[in-house]
Amino acid sequence: MAVVQRDSGRRRLLGPIRRAGRSPRIELAEQTGISRATVTTITAELIQAGLVEEVPRAEETGDGRRGRPRVDLKIRGAARRVAGIKIAHDRLSLVLREFEGAQLAALECDLSAPLLRPEALADELAEAVARLARAGGVAPGEIAGIGLGIAGVVDADQGLVYWSPSLTRRNVDLARLLNDRLERPAFVDNDANLVAVAEKNFGLGQAHSDFIVVTIEAGVGMGLVLGGELYRGTRGCGAELGHTKVHLDGAVCRCGQRGCLEAYVADYALLREAQALPGADPGLSGSGQIEALLAAARAGEPQARRIVDRAGRIFALGLANLVNIFDPELIILSGEQMQFDHLYAEAVIDEMRKSIVQVDKPPPEVVIHKWGHLMWARGAAAYALDRISDLALAELGDG
C-alpha cells in the first residue's frame, strides 16, 4: 500500500513537472493538492534518482531581495534517452529524444523489403538504432528504450502484433523480440495510435479531450482519444477503421474478407480498378501506375475520375459512420503524401457532412494535418518516454 501511494505521488508530480517545463515546488503543491512537505520529500527522491533537477529561477526584474536563491524543478534531460521508430512500407523513420523531450537526432532509411520475418526486422531495426545513436553522439547503451509504431493489429500492453502488413507471421511477441535483440525495453503500438498520442501531446489535439485521428498511407488507420486518453479497446485491438465493412459481399480486401473500407480506398484498390480499364499499361510499376491514374483523374479523364471519385465517396462514408457513432469534437486527417489529396478533398468532407445524422448544430470540425513520418516517430518516442518514466518510477520502489 505504501509503495502504491509513494509511487502514485511521484507519478502525480512527474507529469506536471514535464508539462510545466519548469515549476517551483509551491506551485506543484497547489496544482496537485499534495502537501508542501510531501512535495519536498518526493521531489528529493526524484532528484536523487536523477529524473528531476533543480535550476535557478529566471531573474525577477525589480525584485532586489536577497536571501536563499529560488529554484525551479525541471525534468533532467540527460536522465534517459529514447528512440522512436515508425515503419512505413519499406522505410524507417527514427528520432532520438532525451528525457525532457528535446530531439537529439533523426534519420530515415530503407528496409530491405516491405515484408520481413520478425527476426530480420529486429536485425534491421537494431542496425538503424545503432546508426541513430551515432548520429546523436550517444553510445547505443545510453538509449533506455525504444518505441515502435507499426501498421496492423497490436495489443500494446503485451507488445503483441496479431497481424501486420510488415511481418510474415501472425501473433508475434515483437516487444520481447526487440527487447532481446536490442537489449533494452521495447514498446510496440499500432502506428495510428501513436499519431493520436502525438496529436494529443504536441499536435492539433492538445486542446481537445475527444477526437479521432484518421491516417492514410498504404492502409487507413485510426486512433481514438476519449476523455483525454487513448482508447485501446478491451482486447487491445479496437479502432480498426480500415476493415469496417462498407459493402455486403463487397470487394476482396488484403485481409481476406470482403467489403472493407480499405478494399475501396487503398492504393491497391485503385490499381485493381485501373488495371481493368481498357488501355491500361501493364508495364507500369504499381507506384507509377497509381501516379498515372491520379494524374489522369486530375486532368479530368472520365474513367480515372470515376475510380478516384468513388474512393473519395467511400472514404466519406467511413468518416460519416465514425461521426454517427462517436459524435466527436474534431476529426484530424493525418497523412504525409500529396498522393492522398483526393481523399482530403473538400468534396469528400462535404459528402461526409451530408451523410451524418442531420441535427441543427454544426458538424464536427475536420482538419487536415500533413506531417512527415518523423512526426509519427516522434509519437513513438513520446510513448516510449511515458513507459520508460513508469519503469524509472517503479525502480525507485518504496524509496
Place this chain on the structure above:
Amino acid sequence: MAVVQRDSGRRRLLGPIRRAGRSPRIELAEQTGISRATVTTITAELIQAGLVEEVPRAEETGDGRRGRPRVDLKIRGAARRVAGIKIAHDRLSLVLREFEGAQLAALECDLSAPLLRPEALADELAEAVARLARAGGVAPGEIAGIGLGIAGVVDADQGLVYWSPSLTRRNVDLARLLNDRLERPAFVDNDANLVAVAEKNFGLGQAHSDFIVVTIEAGVGMGLVLGGELYRGTRGCGAELGHTKVHLDGAVCRCGQRGCLEAYVADYALLREAQALPGADPGLSGSGQIEALLAAARAGEPQARRIVDRAGRIFALGLANLVNIFDPELIILSGEQMQFDHLYAEAVIDEMRKSIVQVDKPPPEVVIHKWGHLMWARGAAAYALDRISDLALAELGDG
C-alpha cells in the same frame, strides 16, 4: 469553492449509501477515504434534508453487549418519487419508483397516435403520469421528477430532441415543454441510452465497464458504456448505429438519406421488399404483412427467406463494424419482441464473428437480453433518480 467541496462530499457519500443498501458510517469513511468526522457532518446534513435515514442494525447474534444502539444509514425511500416513461411507437410504459429504488406502480397504455405534436404528446404524458400516480397511491404533486426515453437524436443535457420518429417537429425543447406541462423537472434521453443505463445499473452490464447495447424495435438503437460511464458524444448525439451507412447510394431510409443500416433491417425495409414480390397481398396491413413475411421465411419460402436473410447479414455487418471500432468486452442485444428473432439468430452472430478483424483471441461475448418496455421505463426512472439526486444535493447548497 467551499460549496463545491461540500457538494462533492455529499455526492461521494450518497452514491455508496445507495449502492450498499445499508451501511454504517465507519464503512462509508473507509470506502470513500473521507474522514470519519466529515462523514458524520455530511450525513447529518443528508438526514436533516430527508434524503438519508438511520435504521437500526440487524441484530448480531450472540453479541449480548449493551450500550448505544448501532445504526446503519440508508437512502430514505420516501424522500423523492420519480416516474420513468418509455415511448414505443404508439404505446407508453410507465413506472413509479421511490428514492431508494423500490417500484410503487407500473402501467402501460396507448398513445392516440404514433406521431404527435409535441404539445399533444406532453398532454398525453401528463394524463398518463396522473394515472400512474393514482395507481401508486400518491398525489401527482408527490412525483419529484420525470425521466423519459424516446427514440431519435436527443441532447440529454439540454433535454432537446433534435429529431424523433414520435414527434411532428424537429428541435423540440421537450424537457422544458414537459417541465411546464407537468410542473416538475423532466429529463429526456435517447431510449437506447436508457437501456444501457438499465443494463449497467441492474442488468447484464453490472460487472462490465465497456459494453455496447444494441436495441431493436421499429429502429435500431445503441447505447455505449465506456469506462463505466454512458458515452454521449460531444454534441449529445453519438451512438447512432441505425443511421451508419452500410451501402454507398443504397436503399432510401426514413431519415431521408441512403444506405442506412435501418433501411435494410427495420420492419419497413422488409415490407418494402416483400411488397415488390409477385403475389404480395396489398390488402394486408403493415404488421400483418410483416408477420406473414416472417412466417413464410420460417417455413422456408425461398423469396421470403432471402429478404429476411439479407436483413440478418446486414445487421451482422453493422455489429462487426462496432466490434472493429470499439473492441468491447460484451455486446448486449436488447429487445422485446419475438418478431426480431431473425436478427438474434445464431447465424447472424456467426456472420458477425466472421466479419470482424481476426485475431487469436476470442471475439467479444454477445448476449441476448429480451425484456419488456417496463424495463426500458425502469432505465428512464433510474436516470431521473440520478438527476433528481443532483438537484436535491444542489438545493442543500453550502449547508
